[in-house]
Amino acid sequence: SQTIHQWPATLVQPVGSPLSLECTVEGTSNPNLYWYRQAAGRGLQLLFYSVGIGQISSEVPQNLSASRPQDRQFILSSKKLLLSDSGFYLCAWSSGSHTDTQYFGPGTRLTVL
Amino acid sequence: AQTVTQSQPEMSVQEAETVTLSCTYDTSESDYYLFWYKQPPSRQMILVIRQEAYKQQNATENRFSVNFQKAAKSFSLKISDSQLGDAAMYFCAYRGQAGTALIFGKGTTLSVSS
Numbered sequence: 001s002q003t004i005h006q007w008p009a010t011l012v013q014p015v016g017s018p019l020s021l022e023c024t025v026e027g028t029s030n031p032n033l034y035w036y037r038q039a040a041g042r043g044l045q046l047l048f049y050s051v052g053i054g055q056i057s058s059e060v061p062q063n064l065s066a067s068r069p070q071d072r073q074f075i076l077s078s079k080k081l082l083l084s085d086s087g088f089y090l091c092a093w094s095s096g097s098h099t100d101t102q103y104f105g106p107g108t109r110l111t112v113l
Numbered sequence: 114a115q116t117v118t119q120s121q122p123e124m125s126v127q128e129a130e131t132v133t134l135s136c137t138y139d140t141s142e143s144d145y146y147l148f149w150y151k152q153p154p155s156r157q158m159i160l161v162i163r164q165e166a167y168k169q170q171n172a173t174e175n176r177f178s179v180n181f182q183k184a185a186k187s188f189s190l191k192i193s194d195s196q197l198g199d200a201a202m203y204f205c206a207y208r209g210q211a212g213t214a215l216i217f218g219k220g221t222t223l224s225v226s227s
Contacts, residue, residue: 034213043204043217044158059214088156101148102208102215104158 002027004105006091012111019064019078021108023091026072031093033074034102035066038088050074086112115140117207119218126195126225133180134190134221136205144210147181147188152220153201161203164188192223200225 003026013019025031032051036044046059048066056066063082067075074091088109092102116139126132138147149161164172164181171179176193192199202222206215 032213036215038156043219044215046214049213057213090158092158101146101160101163103160104150106155106157109156 002093002103004091004093004103006089006105006108008108009106010109012113013081014113015083016080019076019081019085019110021076021089021091021110023074023076023105024072025093028072028093028095030071031095032100033068034092034094035074035076036090036092036104038090038107040087044090048076081112083112086110115142115145115207115209115216117205117216117218119205119221121221122219123222123224126192126199126223128195128197128225128227130195131191131193132195132223134192134203134205134223136188136190136218138186138188138205138207140186140207140209142209146208146210147179148206148208148215149177149179149188149190150204150206150217151199151201152204153198158204162190195225197225197227199223 005024034049035047038044050056050068064078088107090107091105094100094102118137145166147164151159151161162172162174162177178191180189202220204220205218208215
């Protein structure tokens with residue numbers, strides 16, 4: 001069966017510091033990978049998605065970036081965090097079909113102070 | 114642009130009773146997919162049920178079923194025999210045929226009392 005991992009689970013960072021969140025998927029090959037953000041009291045918003053190694057599409061302009069160095073690894077980064085980057089970050093995967101269901105990881109709670 | 118509306122910010126139900134959560138959406142597409150996700154206090158999003166728009170039959174997963182009214186653009190979730198573990202925030206989500214992103218509603222917080 002497929003499993004998806006995210007770490008760290010919780011992170012507190014000062015404004016202006018760098019960020020690296022990692023997501024890995026097990027039990028599948030060539031997954032589509034997604035990064036969503038859930039701000040307090042709001043629904044989820046897609047930030048990035050990837051259909052293959054090195055292929056990243058951005059949905060929302062911001063100071064965040066994403067990379068996919070390996071088939072089942074997806075990384076969310078920032079060079080300098082802003083207060084507005086605080087939120088709950090969820091990674092998701094789906095099969096190669098664009099119509100397939102997205103399955104979510106446990107998430108990372110990021111607080112920027 | 115597609116939108117998803119959940120008009121009930123909070124709902125409550127007694128154990129063993131039935132509750133229905135409402136969701137409406139707006140789209141000009143004819144083929145799409147609808148989902149209900151559950152987000153418990155752990156905050157991991159868990160798929161509850163999925164409905165393909167081209168299927169007339171309403172999806173069912175154990176105690177969870179949907180009432181999909183395509184013409185009315187309505188997609189409600191019915192939870193039968195409610196259990197304490199059903200307490201969570203429930204999100205309705207839409208995905209177009211050619212789309213990538215799930216478009217989420219703002220969620221409904223369900224509380225279950227014994």
